[in-house]
Amino acid sequence: xxxxxxxxxxxxxxxxxxxxxxxxxxxxxxxxxxxxxxxxxxxxxxxxxxxxxxxxxxxxxxxxxxxxxxxxxxxxxxxxxxxxxxxxxxxxxxxxxxxxxxxxxxxxxxxxxxxxxxxxxxxxxxxxxxxxxxxxxxxxxxxxxxxxxxxxxxxxxxxxxxxxxxxxxxxxxxxxxxxxxxxxxxxxxxxxxxxxxxxxxxxxxxxxxxxxxxxxxxxxxxxxxxxxxxxxxxxxxxxxxxxxxxxxxxxxxxxxxxxxxxxxxxx
Amino acid sequence: xxxxxxxxxxxxxxxxxxxxxxxxxxxxxxxxxxxxxxxxxxxxxxxxxxxxxxxxxxxxxxxxxxxxxxxxxxxxxxxxxxxxxxxxxxxxxxxxxxxxxxxxxxxxxxxxxxxxxxxxxxxxxxxxxxxxxxxxxxxxxxxxxxxxxxxxxxxxxxxxxxxxxxxxxxxxxxxxxxxxxxxxxxxxxxxxxxxxxxxxxxxxxxxxxxxxxxxxxxxxxxxxxxxxxxxxxxxxxxxxxxxxxxxxxxxxxxxxxxxxxxxxxxxxxxxxxxxxxxxxxxxxxxxxxxxxxxxxxxxxxxxxxxxxxxx
Numbered sequence: 001x002x003x004x005x006x007x008x009x010x011x012x013x014x015x016x017x018x019x020x021x022x023x024x025x026x027x028x029x030x031x032x033x034x035x036x037x038x039x040x041x042x043x044x045x046x047x048x049x050x051x052x053x054x055x056x057x058x059x060x061x062x063x064x065x066x067x068x069x070x071x072x073x074x075x076x077x078x079x080x081x082x083x084x085x086x087x088x089x090x091x092x093x094x095x096x097x098x099x100x101x102x103x104x105x106x107x108x109x110x111x112x113x114x115x116x117x118x119x120x121x122x123x124x125x126x127x128x129x130x131x132x133x134x135x136x137x138x139x140x141x142x143x144x145x146x147x148x149x150x151x152x153x154x155x156x157x158x159x160x161x162x163x164x165x166x167x168x169x170x171x172x173x174x175x176x177x178x179x180x181x182x183x184x185x186x187x188x189x190x191x192x193x194x195x196x197x198x199x200x201x202x203x204x205x206x207x208x209x210x211x212x213x214x215x216x217x218x219x220x221x222x223x224x225x226x227x228x229x230x231x232x233x234x235x236x237x238x239x240x241x242x243x244x245x246x247x248x249x250x251x252x253x254x255x256x257x258x259x260x261x262x263x264x265x266x267x
Numbered sequence: 268x269x270x271x272x273x274x275x276x277x278x279x280x281x282x283x284x285x286x287x288x289x290x291x292x293x294x295x296x297x298x299x300x301x302x303x304x305x306x307x308x309x310x311x312x313x314x315x316x317x318x319x320x321x322x323x324x325x326x327x328x329x330x331x332x333x334x335x336x337x338x339x340x341x342x343x344x345x346x347x348x349x350x351x352x353x354x355x356x357x358x359x360x361x362x363x364x365x366x367x368x369x370x371x372x373x374x375x376x377x378x379x380x381x382x383x384x385x386x387x388x389x390x391x392x393x394x395x396x397x398x399x400x401x402x403x404x405x406x407x408x409x410x411x412x413x414x415x416x417x418x419x420x421x422x423x424x425x426x427x428x429x430x431x432x433x434x435x436x437x438x439x440x441x442x443x444x445x446x447x448x449x450x451x452x453x454x455x456x457x458x459x460x461x462x463x464x465x466x467x468x469x470x471x472x473x474x475x476x477x478x479x480x481x482x483x484x485x486x487x488x489x490x491x492x493x494x495x496x497x498x499x500x501x502x503x504x505x506x507x508x509x510x511x512x513x514x515x516x517x518x519x520x521x522x523x524x525x526x527x528x529x530x531x532x533x534x535x536x537x538x539x540x541x542x543x544x545x546x547x548x549x550x551x552x553x554x555x556x557x558x559x560x561x562x563x564x565x566x567x568x569x570x571x572x573x574x575x576x577x578x
Binding site for chain 1: 310314317318319320321338339340341342344346348349350351352353354355356365366368369370408
């Protein structure tokens with residue numbers, strides 16, 4: 001419990017910063033929507049002149065772009081990208097920071113097992129993400145309700161937002177798994193940016209065929225197709241399952257490796 | 268009872284040498300010194316003992332239990348690493364409280380006592396502390412739960428002599444209360460001051476484990492001879508002579524063995540002066556760990572050089 005509380009406290013600042021940034025991003029985009037909705041047809045034409053590939057990369061779907069949820073699904077691509085970076089950062093740093101800040105000699109000789117330490121740290125990371133999402137969903141819903149003139153489906157709006165939480169869970173798990181393979185990670189951000197953008201680009205450039213289920217497996221950004229959510233009011237079970245498997249497997253492997261890892265001294 | 272038991276401990280690293288077949292037993296209440304040059308394997312041994320690294324083979328236990336399988340035995344362990352690092356944005360008191368929270372007892376009074384002895388400001392941020400002051404935090408942190416086993420890895424680096432003295436007084440007091448002390452160093456004088464037994468480690472292997480008293484008493488003598496004419500070094504080609512240095516008409520060496528043998532050899536020489544002293548541990552120790560090319564010539568290996576190296 002003491003480790004958990006300590007970690008949560010030390011993550012507080014960055015969590016608030018990320019949440020505020022995510023919200024600012026959402027608010028910025030959403031504030032454009034009313035004026036865009038007015039000139040919907042022109043806007044469609046303008047975007048229609050973009051090459052197909054660019055539209056795919058930017059997450060633009062012409063059929064939905066002028067409805068609030070359609071518009072939101074477009075901007076949400078970027079929000080989810082930021083959320084993924086936050087989560088990957090958390091995942092990579094949560095265990096590796098003891099080596100980076102050279103505090104492993106303090107924490108790892110305490111009378112607790114390494115698994116206990118990982119439990120506490122992982123829990124703190126997940127709670128941080130949960131709080132981020134609660135704040136984000138709560139405040140963005142409020143914003144949309146206040147700003148928007150169009151009717152929209154609140155349940156779908158929340159469902160879309162929740163996909164960020166799922167993607168974040170995946171990236172925490174991947175981040176942790178990546179971090180345990182390194183002896184010492186000097187700089188977290190380049191590593192996590194590399195992984196997140198890597199997956200993002202793979203997702204947008206390679207995975208062009210949305211019906212190809214195998215291809216979509218490659219990038220977690222493709223697991224939650226927002227158009228599908230809008231049309232069906234549900235998530236795709238297959239990808240929920242894949243997400244769960246990735247999260248569980250990555251975390252399990254992280255535990256095993258971290259438990260057998262040599263913690264080297266300062267040198 | 269053996270508080271520390273290390274059996275056939277071997278640790279191989281991918282590139283560098285770790286330790287090879289280390290055996291150590293340390294009894295309750297001992298102050299045990301672990302001596303060797305930098306990179307000899309002191310920290311590797313200690314880190315394996317603490318459960319921070321995994322042995323390639325062999326075992327290392329404290330209180331009869333392995334730290335990895337039974338992390339709870341570390342409740343009675345206090346550890347001071349050679350370089351201390353803590354969470355920078357914490358205040359000293361918060362860090363010490365965090366540390367104490369792992370031992371499930373109230374250590375507040377003890378923290379204040381120790382901080383007073385070590386002259387440590389509890390309100391400061393860790394980030395603002397000098398290296399020496401961080402070390403003090405480390406000392407308080409290692410002792411606040413009154414551990415029964417205290418492991419110190421090069422403890423005095425960064426402390427000024429006054430603080431070193433206070434630190435050793437603290438450790439001596441803990442020892443008097445029954446704590447076992449295991450402490451590594453490459454500074455021999457501090458080991459000499461404190462330890463009841465000492466192990467020498469060199470290139471990953473324990474060369475010798477000996478009682479401090481035996482080491483100091485046991486017929487180790489430092490000889491300094493000044494002859495009227497040149498001294499024939501062949502005369503000292505005797506078992507037990509080491510660190511032999513000859514310069515003009517003077518010779519010096521350490522002798523371990525029967526005094527009478529050496530006296531007989533010396534008696535043949537026309538002497539101007541002689542002194543026979545107790546060598547300090549450093550000299551005895553050099554005998555074990557100095558590398559061949561750095562040490563003074565041993566007469567047995569001395570072939571013909573007319574200009575032997577000096578220390």
